Structure formats: C-alpha cells, structure tokens
Amino acid sequence: DAMVIQNPRYQVTQFGKPVTLSCSQTLNHNVMYWYQQKSSQAPKLLFHYYDKDFNNEADTPDNFQSRRPNTSFCFLDIRSPGLGDAAMYLCATSRDSASNEQFFGPGTRLTVL
C-alpha cells in the first residue's frame, strides 16, 4: 500500500546529542511536511518542502534542520536536542498544494534524557 513511513518509531537521545529522524513516502507527492506535536497540543508545522524548495516557519528554532535528497525521502535533523524538544514528530505529504489532502505517517516519539 502507498503510504508515509517514519523511522524510527521511538528515538531516545541525550541532551545535546544530534539526532536524525527519517520519513519516506511512496505516494510520489510533491510536498512533504514536518510537524512537532507535544502532549495534548495541536501539531505545529516546523517546515515543508515543495519539491526541492525549502520553506521554514518563522518561529522554527535554528536547532531544527531538514533535508530532502529526493522526492521520496525527507529528514529532520535536531542539532542539539534540549529537554523541550521531546515530542512526537509527524511527517506528512500532500500531492501539490494546501488545497490537497494531507497524509500522515505514524510519527516518531523523541525522548531526550
């Protein structure tokens, strides 16, 4: 089945130790998004790629970076995780623009020790 896949599902890292989260999609969608969701809060958009064009949200900390080497894959890099970065990280795709339906992966739960 076509889908959005996130690896790993659970990630534990130490304070300040860089970590990379992975997302892949078989939908061949142009747009890929990364969201951060903390407990009982709404998902918060960090950034998105429209094809190779990177779009950063104004309030996304510099500590968060992203790479999209090809259509199928997108990575979230957290350069120096702090305790406040512990959250669920959700990857989503849409075919072209905001007028299209979003499809989400299962998420990666990040714990920072």
Add this chain to the structure above:
Amino acid sequence: KQEVTQIPAALSVPEGENLVLNCSFTDSAIYNLQWFRQDPGKGLTSLLLIQSSQREQTSGRLNASLDKSSGRSTLYIAASQPGDSATYLCAVSSSGNQFYFGTGTSLTVIP
C-alpha cells in the same frame, strides 16, 4: 494569523449515541478543512476533506459540514461505537502550504 478552536476538549458518550464535534476558525480565506483521527501515541488518520467550495462530505457514519462564512465546521458521528474512541482534530489550509490545527476533542465512547 489563523486560529483554530475545537470545543469541547473532551467528550464522553454511551455507545450508540449520535454526536457532534465542533471546529471554528478565525480566517475564512481557506482552501480546505480536513478532519483527522489520532489514537494515543499514533499518527493522524485522515477522515474527511472538505474543499472550500463544498458544504459537506460523508464517509460511512461520518458527516462533516463546512460553513466558511461563519468559520465553522462540524463532524457528525452516527451510532457511536467504542472503536470510535480517539482524539479528533480539524485542520484548515491556506495559501503558502500553511496548515493550522486545532487542539482536538478527546472522545470516549462507553460500552
């Protein structure tokens, strides 16, 4: 900036009841509104997508309506079942590939 509100934050109903979840948004300049379901510790599952030109969408026991001018959407769930227990989120999209989410309604259906 778009703000999305969902009321109530939590809802508990006995099995078999029909129920309505509410979503409101402050800026009517949207492309679409999407309803999602989220189970604890999981990702979001898309339930229904309503384009800005549409008034409602139906899928099985679910019916979503959209009144763009008043900034409101409702999700109607008929004949609720324990398996419907989850958090339901709405999200609106606007220009620039922007999506804004509500904080969700946590639904518990009691057998």
